[in-house]
Amino acid sequence: MSFANLKMTPSRQLALKASDAAAAFTAAMGPRGPQATARAKKPEEVEMEARARVVSEGGDPGNPMLVLGCHSIQMGKYQGQTFIWLLENDAGYACHVVGSHQRERETSASDNPLMANKDSLARYSCAHPAFAEHLKFRRAQEEARARATLPGRGGEALVGFGQFKEDRLKDLYDSKDKERQNYVKWLRRKTPQPGSSMDVFIKYILGRDKERSAEAAATPPPPASSSTSSGPSTSTSKAAASTVLPPRKPTAPNFSALVRGRPMGPGELQARIRKLITPPARPAVPAVSSVRDQRPSVPPPPTTEVTDEELVRMVTDGEMGNWHHTGRVAL
Numbered sequence: 599m600s601f602a603n604l605k606m607t608p609s610r611q612l613a614l615k616a617s618d619a620a621a622a623f624t625a626a627m628g629p630r631g632p633q634a635t636a637r638a639k640k641p642e643e644v645e646m647e648a649r650a651r652v653v654s655e656g657g658d659p660g661n662p663m664l665v666l667g668c669h670s671i672q673m674g675k676y677q678g679q680t681f682i683w684l685l686e687n688d689a690g691y692a693c694h695v696v697g698s699h700q701r702e703r704e705t706s707a708s709d710n711p712l713m714a715n716k717d718s719l720a721r722y723s724c725a726h727p728a729f730a731e732h733l734k735f736r737r738a739q740e741e742a743r744a745r746a747t748l749p750g751r752g753g754e755a756l757v758g759f760g761q762f763k764e765d766r767l768k769d770l771y772d773s774k775d776k777e778r779q780n781y782v783k784w785l786r787r788k789t790p791q792p793g794s795s796m797d798v799f800i801k802y803i804l805g806r807d808k809e810r811s812a813e814a815a816a817t818p819p820p821p822a823s824s825s826t827s828s829g830p831s832t833s834t835s836k837a838a839a840s841t842v843l844p845p846r847k848p849t850a851p852n853f854s855a856l857v858r859g860r861p862m863g864p865g866e867l868q869a870r871i872r873k874l875i876t877p878p879a880r881p882a883v884p885a886v887s888s889v890r891d892q893r894p895s896v897p898p899p900p901t902t903e904v905t906d907e908e909l910v911r912m913v914t915d916g917e918m919g920n921w922h923h924t925g926r927v928a929l
Contacts, residue, residue, distance in 0.1 A: 600663035602685035604728055609761060612732040614690030623687075624675050638672040638711040641718070645669070651680075666722045672715040681722045689729065696720045697736050735764060742766065752802060758795035767802045 605613035639647075648668040649659045657664050667682035674695065676684055684692050699716040706713070724730045739756045746755035746767075753768025762770050762781060770778055782803060790796035 600661055600667055601726060602667065602682045604685060604689060604726060606728065611763075612689055612693075612728045614693065614732075616688040616690065617686075620676070620687040620691075623679070627675065638715060639670075640711050641714040644672065644715060644718070648680075663722070663725065666718060669715070669718050669722070671719065673712055681719055684719075685723060685726065685729065689732075692719070692723055693729070693733055693736055696723050697733055697740075700733075700737075738764070755798065755802075757799055759799075763795075767799055770799075771803060771806055 605617075607613050645665070647670060648665045651668045652659045652661075652665055659665060668680050671677050671679050671681065671684060674691070676688065676691070679687075695716065696719060699713075699720055702713075703717075724733065735756075739758055742754055742756045746752050748754075753766060753771070755767050757763050757765050757767060757770055760781070762778060765773075765778075771782060773779065773782075785796070785800055785803060786807075788796065788800060790800055
């Protein structure tokens with residue numbers, strides 16, 4: 599097999615944790631590792647050993663990727679192990695070595711055995727798409743982390759983990775996307791490992807939460823609208839004023855003016871009296887503009903129907919004493 603069998607997480611991300619085999623190897627080498635006694639071999643020597651290893655395992659030495667995977671590591675805690683073994687057992691360490699080497703190559707053209715061995719490791723590792731993608735993300739993450747160290751730009755750092763690992767901290771926190779909002783809510787309830795990417799993001803979330811609470815507390819409430827408070831009372835008073843009925847005309851004083859006029863017959867006199875004692879028509883109540891302007895209507899006074907006998911008694915008891923003698927009202 600020319601390519602390494604990379605381990606992936608359930609979310610289809612490259613698994614970076616070292617395997618048990620890797621832990622056992624480093625434990626056997628001791629705290630200082632194999633580099634304390636071994637030197638870096640020349641590229642030609644590493645190539646010859648790799649071909650011999652392929653042949654001994656029944657592989658095709660004419661397969662360049664198969665031979666490259668059998669190159670041995672010439673530095674670090676896994677010195678002596680093959681490239682394919684490194685990617686299958688500690689891809690995180692391989693990412694660290696290759697990423698550092700790529701930045702080093704931007705300023706160095708050295709061709710010493712150690713640099714040549716790292717060149718070969720980078721070429722083999724980046725032939726795996728998942729490894730190359732993670733390496734690209736790692737580079738972007740380091741650049742974003744550097745920007746985040748500037749004052750007021752802490753939100754520039756990348757999340758660095760999970761399904762939104764490529765989002766900036768501030769973009770994920772301020773997102774209106776429902777899925778991202780739920781993710782932030784979920785993180786508020788987590789207890790992360792100190793110093794991890796999750797720990798950094800959760801501290802950022804809690805800091806932003808505190809800032810929002812302070813801004814909300816410092817913001818004064820909106821002023822109450824004067825038109826809203828005075829409107830109902832004004833309209834109510836107008837409606838109440840419009841429903842006041844005019845005073846009724848008193849009828850008793852008008853009998854004197856009536857009987858001091860010209861002589862009238864009984865029919866005309868009765869018509870005049872009925873006109874005096876009948877209440878005038880009230881003005882129509884204006885339409886109610888709202889439920890709050892409603893007021894109970896005033897019932898009209900009962901209409902008084904005066905009989906002939908009552909008219910006669912009113913005249914005989916008052917100022918019309920000569921009516922029953924002459925049938926006329928004197929001037």
